[in-house]
Amino acid sequence: MAQAAAHTDTQQHPIRLYLVVWLWLFILSACSYLVDYFGLVGYLRWSLILLFMMLKAGLIVAVFMHMAWERLALTYAILVPPLVLMVFVGIMVLESNYTLFSRLAFFVAGS
């Protein structure tokens, strides 16, 4: 069972670890729902939503997907490329602001 031996590091975790992470995911989801329920607005709302989102995503990837126990070669190969999406977001924010400016300046006046 050489194959099994290669994965001994992934079968050591007690079930309790998964239950704790599960509980935290529930709490964080409940918190993000409450943000909407209490109608928080502005920067407080956005920062809380993004915070809870990143915490949940981190827990799922690190524990449920076992990324915390993978070798760094794989971890970096998978987690670094999505960071370029942040650059894409930046580019599209500039583009949307320009589009919005053009629409407001040239098209909205008549409607």
Place this chain on the structure above:
Amino acid sequence: MNEAAPSTLNTKVGQAPGWRGMVADWSSDQQAFKNVSWGKAMMWVFLLSDTFIFGTFLISYMTVRMSTTVPWPNPSEVFALEIAGHHLPLILIAIMTFVLISSSGTMAMAVNFGYRRDRRKTAILMLLTALLGAAFVGMQAFEWSKLIAEGVRPWGNPWGAEQFGSSFFMITGFHGTHVTIGVIFLIIIARKVWRGDFDDGRRGFFTSRKGRYEVVEITGLYWHFVDLVWVFIFALFYLW
């Protein structure tokens, strides 16, 4: 697969810590991902590509939402439901979120029991995961019918910016498709686990190869990814 597995895959490869170890892995001969089977590595690469697909969907949603001069419909109100006389904002989406997170929890435990060779518990937990996934798709179908009945179309809706409909149907539709495929995938693998395919070395119908319990973890990776995408959709589409 067992007989063909290269010996480097199985022997404990020495692991230099940190950055130095990663450079050593990447610059080594033949195989960059030591101790990671091809199946798992390929699932991760697929998930990475899927990340870019959902990433571009969410970015295009951000772009149309930021650039429209018409007010965006308030998702909190659009997805509100009347339950027992109470007006609850976004309640269905919250329930869907909890259902999907629960399915991720049961999946994580299925993977754990898979590595402990506990056939029964693994199969039951995988089927429970599939059931929760199916419930999620069912609620999504309800949500879609409700919105369509209220007049939401990809080209317009009664409450504001027309792009709301197209973004909604595109993003949640693609995600729902992923969940559906995941449910089918889970049922197939759960059946194999239940039958003991990975214990008695029965060859697969399609690949004619012997499977391993690792496929439970690979299925789990896909399933957790579906949950992960929902985390982003929930935050960026429904709560923003």
